[in-house]
Amino acid sequence: MQEAVHRLWPELDWIEDPDLRAKTARVWEYALEQSALEPEELEIIPFTLLTRKAVSFMAHKRSVVHICRESARLMREFYGDALPIDMDVLIAGAILIDVGKLLEYDKVDGKVVQGEAGRLLRHPFSGVGLAMRFDLPPSVLHMIAMHAKEGDTGQRTIEGIIVHHADFMTFEPFKTLA
Numbered sequence: 001m002q003e004a005v006h007r008l009w010p011e012l013d014w015i016e017d018p019d020l021r022a023k024t025a026r027v028w029e030y031a032l033e034q035s036a037l038e039p040e041e042l043e044i045i046p047f048t049l050l051t052r053k054a055v056s057f058m059a060h061k062r063s064v065v066h067i068c069r070e071s072a073r074l075m076r077e078f079y080g081d082a083l084p085i086d087m088d089v090l091i092a093g094a095i096l097i098d099v100g101k102l103l104e105y106d107k108v109d110g111k112v113v114q115g116e117a118g119r120l121l122r123h124p125f126s127g128v129g130l131a132m133r134f135d136l137p138p139s140v141l142h143m144i145a146m147h148a149k150e151g152d153t154g155q156r157t158i159e160g161i162i163v164h165h166a167d168f169m170t171f172e173p174f175k176t177l178a
């Protein structure tokens with residue numbers, strides 16, 4: 001599974017701290033072991049059913065990580081020390097925000113459907129549960145917990161704000177096509 005995760009996520013190499021990189025990869029490995037989905041299916045299943053245009057789960061998730069990194073790079077360039085951004089935390093969190101979705105699916109007669117965990121437990125919660133097993137730091141757990149609507153009523157960190165917007169700016173435009 002280790003190889004499969006590195007194939008899915010070449011962006012893991014952007015995490016400089018080896019301990020954080022290994023833990024981030026381990027969460028994905030474990031989630032894939034528990035998932036009804038095979039790693040290859042993540043590159044096929046659509047990330048949203050709002051459009052018939054085929055954008056895969058992985059294409060969307062990887063684009064979010066790239067947008068986070070580029071945004072942070074530009075923010076650092078323009079704002080310097082005035083806005084401290086932890087790049088390792090940002091990338092690890094961006095890779096992990098949707099890992100809980102791997103537990104949301106079931107397979108019925110070979111078809112991918114929403115399972116009980118998907119109906120009853122949204123992925124920010126299951127994602128934090130998965131990441132806690134591997135001792136990810138609170139700064140990363142926070143990003144998973146707060147990236148979606150559940151985080152709207154709280155105060156997000158700088159990295160949490162960046163990943164929230166990267167995630168939504170690449171999701172909401174698809175709604176206009178529905």
Ligand SMILES: [Fe+2]
Nearest residue numbers: 097098123148
């Ligand atoms: Fe999400």
